[in-house]
Amino acid sequence: MEGTKKIVLLGQFGVGKTSLLRRFMTNVFEVDYKTTLGVQIKKKEITLPSGKKLSMIIWDLEGFSSVSNTRTSYLIGSDGFIYVFDLTRPVTYFNLREEIDYIEKNYPNVCLKIIGNKNDLKDSSSIEEYLANKNLKVHGFCSAKTGEGVEEIFRHIAFKIGSNE
Amino acid sequence: MVKEDKLQLLRDILLIDDREVAQAINRRIETITDTIERREKLSEKVDPIIEERLKLFVEEIPLSLGPVITDTLKKQIAESKDQVVEALYPIMGKMIKRYIQSEIELLSENMNRKVNDTFSVVAVKRKFRALFTGVKESDLMLSELDAPNVNEVFVIQKGSGILLGNLSHTATVDKDMISGMLTAIKSFVEDAFEGGGQDLEAINYELYSIHIQNFHTYYIAVVISGTYTKSFENKLENRLLKLSKSLSPRISTLTKEAIDGVLIEFFKKWRVQKK
Numbered sequence: 001m002e003g004t005k006k007i008v009l010l011g012q013f014g015v016g017k018t019s020l021l022r023r024f025m026t027n028v029f030e031v032d033y034k035t036t037l038g039v040q041i042k043k044k045e046i047t048l049p050s051g052k053k054l055s056m057i058i059w060d061l062e063g064f065s066s067v068s069n070t071r072t073s074y075l076i077g078s079d080g081f082i083y084v085f086d087l088t089r090p091v092t093y094f095n096l097r098e099e100i101d102y103i104e105k106n107y108p109n110v111c112l113k114i115i116g117n118k119n120d121l122k123d124s125s126s127i128e129e130y131l132a133n134k135n136l137k138v139h140g141f142c143s144a145k146t147g148e149g150v151e152e153i154f155r156h157i158a159f160k161i162g163s164n165e
Numbered sequence: 166m167v168k169e170d171k172l173q174l175l176r177d178i179l180l181i182d183d184r185e186v187a188q189a190i191n192r193r194i195e196t197i198t199d200t201i202e203r204r205e206k207l208s209e210k211v212d213p214i215i216e217e218r219l220k221l222f223v224e225e226i227p228l229s230l231g232p233v234i235t236d237t238l239k240k241q242i243a244e245s246k247d248q249v250v251e252a253l254y255p256i257m258g259k260m261i262k263r264y265i266q267s268e269i270e271l272l273s274e275n276m277n278r279k280v281n282d283t284f285s286v287v288a289v290k291r292k293f294r295a296l297f298t299g300v301k302e303s304d305l306m307l308s309e310l311d312a313p314n315v316n317e318v319f320v321i322q323k324g325s326g327i328l329l330g331n332l333s334h335t336a337t338v339d340k341d342m343i344s345g346m347l348t349a350i351k352s353f354v355e356d357a358f359e360g361g362g363q364d365l366e367a368i369n370y371e372l373y374s375i376h377i378q379n380f381h382t383y384y385i386a387v388v389i390s391g392t393y394t395k396s397f398e399n400k401l402e403n404r405l406l407k408l409s410k411s412l413s414p415r416i417s418t419l420t421k422e423a424i425d426g427v428l429i430e431f432f433k434k435w436r437v438q439k440k
């Protein structure tokens with residue numbers, strides 16, 4: 001349906017998917033960690049540069065260890081993926097190469113953006129170096145806690161998808 | 166007896182007794198040392214043999230007995246599949262039930278509110294009707310409760326869960342989110358029963374049933390209150406088949422408004438609860 005797009009938040013356990021969505025939806029942050037079970041779905045309408053409105057239906061999935069063993073039925077029909085990793089936990093981005101390869105192979109038409117969260121806790125420069133060495137392109141870094149870069153990533157993917165029409 | 170004799174006798178008794186006791190103790194000690202010594206000697210010789218045998222035995226069990234045990238287990242499981250399933254079923258069932266309940270809470274909360282809000286009005290109307298028609302109020306109530314009623318209709322894109330069209334008279338709950346949730350629940354349940362190709366056809370939730378009918382690229386979910394009878398299900402199924410004949414060829418080109426329009430037209434004659 002034109003004007004309505006499905007965006008899925010992906011990433012390992014506790015990287016901050018739900019926190020990012022909460023920050024984007026209601027501009028708040030919670031310190032408590034309540035792991036997501038299954039999926040929760042939120043909707044947010046944003047206005048594109050063209051003046052058209054776009055409804056983002058955002059699926060916040062439960063964490064996984066690898067995108068290849070998440071429920072495919074949650075992923076199909078998506079227009080965008082936001083893949084979140086945690087700057088403070090290398091295990092959440094060590095397998096990024098395989099993750100990206102898997103997504104690009106299986107969902108070639110889905111717009112994929114990768115973002116490192118919790119940049120309030122850790123300086124990203126060493127990780128940037130690591131990613132550059134591995135030839136991994138990430139969209140940027142953000143913090144659900146301070147709100148830095150959060151609105152931007154959601155708007156960015158919405159504009160990208162909205163302009164593909 | 167003279168004093169001397171008595172003393173002698175006493176000494177004799179005591180001495181003899183002493184000696185006998187000492188002898189008995191000695192004998193006992195001897196047998197004990199003997200057994201201990203012999204045992205020690207014995208075990209010195211025997212222990213390594215036992216140990217070796219034991220080691221061999223332990224090593225051999227998996228090789229010689231392993232397959233037998235595995236086979237027996239396999240056979241037992243195969244022969245008692247029903248029991249295994251029976252044992253697992255409640256756990257799985259509970260998991261699914263819990264998931265559905267939590268996901269649908271939002272939906273049902275709103276619906277319950279809706280019901281409570283209207284019940285008062287309905288109740289007043291019923292009282293009047295009972296008064297004027299002479300039919301017992303409880304009978305009227307039963308007939309009202311019994312009648313299945315289409316409350317909402319959702320046309321939802323498969324996979325993405327994006328709402329393509331909808332017929333409803335409430336605006337409080339976000340329909341886009343409901344259709345996403347329904348789709349997530351549906352795929353969860355369908356995935357849970359890996360046998361493949363099985364579609365979820367209905368969700369029952371207290372006073373409501375959600376009838377789900379699958380088509381190629383989309384599915385239709387109908388929220389029904391009242392008793393969801395088999396005959397009503399049939400009727401509804403046929404109705405939705407008819408609807409799909411008109412929708413399917415142009416589903417990808419129609420706008421949401423157009424599909425909403427088609428739904429209104431189609432369910433005109435059905436009692437869609439007006440709020």
Ligand SMILES: Nc1nc2c(ncn2[C@@H]2O[C@H](COP(=O)(O)OP(=O)(O)OP(=O)(O)O)[C@@H](O)[C@H]2O)c(=O)[nH]1
Binds near residue numbers: 034142
């Ligand atoms: N300092 C800091 N903590 C964060 C940030 N984002 C999330 N957290 C914390 O990290 C924990 C996990 O956050 P969630 O948003 O629940 O993570 P998730 O990815 O949704 O986790 P799952 O649903 O289990 O996969 C929570 O305790 C959050 O408070 C951040 O940007 N900075």
Ligand SMILES: [Mg+2]
Binds near residue numbers: 034061
């Ligand atoms: Mg979460």
